[in-house]
Structure formats: C-alpha cells, structure tokens
Amino acid sequence: MRQEKRVSMTSSILLFERKDTSSFSDGILFSVQSYGGGPVALYFLSIYRSEGVTAAPSYKLNLIGGVLGTENARPKFKLYNTDTGAFKVFLERRDYTPGVYAKLLSSYHPTTFEFILEAADESEVTAASYMEESKVGE
Numbered sequence: 001m002r003q004e005k006r007v008s009m010t011s012s013i014l015l016f017e018r019k020d021t022s023s024f025s026d027g028i029l030f031s032v033q034s035y036g037g038g039p040v041a042l043y044f045l046s047i048y049r050s051e052g053v054t055a056a057p058s059y060k061l062n063l064i065g066g067v068l069g070t071e072n073a074r075p076k077f078k079l080y081n082t083d084t085g086a087f088k089v090f091l092e093r094r095d096y097t098p099g100v101y102a103k104l105l106s107s108y109h110p111t112t113f114e115f116i117l118e119a120a121d122e123s124e125v126t127a128a129s130y131m132e133e134s135k136v137g138e
Helices: 122-127
Strands: 003-008 013-018 024-033 040-049 058-066 076-081 087-092 099-107 133-135
Touching (some): 013 099, 076 122, 087 122
Parallel strands (some): 058 133
Antiparallel strands (some): 003 099, 024 040, 024 099, 040 058, 076 087
C-alpha cells in the first residue's frame, strides 16, 4: 500500500495519530523544509508499540541528511501521549512556515495508518515532548 502526502502551513502540523492501544510498527520517511524555498532535511521515523500498552510508543528518529538551517528556524518533531494510550506526532513550527512531505514506507497494519497533515492544536504541541533525533549510524 502506498501512502504519501505533502503540505506547507503557517502553524505546527499534526502528522499522524493513533487513538487506540492496538499493536503497530511503522516506518515513515519525512522530507522537511524549514520554510518556503529554504533548506531541506530528510528523516526516517521507526515507531512501534505492543498490543494493550498505554505508555508512549518506542521510536527512533534518524536524520538521514540534508541541510538543517538554523536551530531557531528548523521545525522539530514532538510526541503527545495520553494516559489512555492515544498519541499524536507533530512537526512544531518555529520561526517560519514548515513544509513536509511524508511517505509511509512500511507498516505492520498499513490499512489502519493515515497521514493527517493538518493544523495542530497548539496547546497539545506545547504539552508534547520533543523527539530525540540521531544521525544515521548512531
């Protein structure tokens, strides 16, 4: 199943969410642009969780390459988890309008996955935790 989507907006972006505690394992590629015509960086997110777990999902966010732009300009990935096991992944807007192209490369349940790529609720973005980035090979 091929799933991909692109968006650019003047707010933080809700990338995707899960509303239940079913098991999943997804591999997602993100091309992130700090601002229109600005630097582009490529990320791979491996995110997964076992059935019935309400804790935040495990993940590894790798920076594959590209140009990051200045620290205060580049968007950041954030994870918002609830006590019921539902969670959301955001791309936080910094100084400029972010653009993102997202593509689901692999999934344990591809029919249950959907990119949202809509304006995020900024109160949830503020409450969310930053996702730690690593470079490929770390």
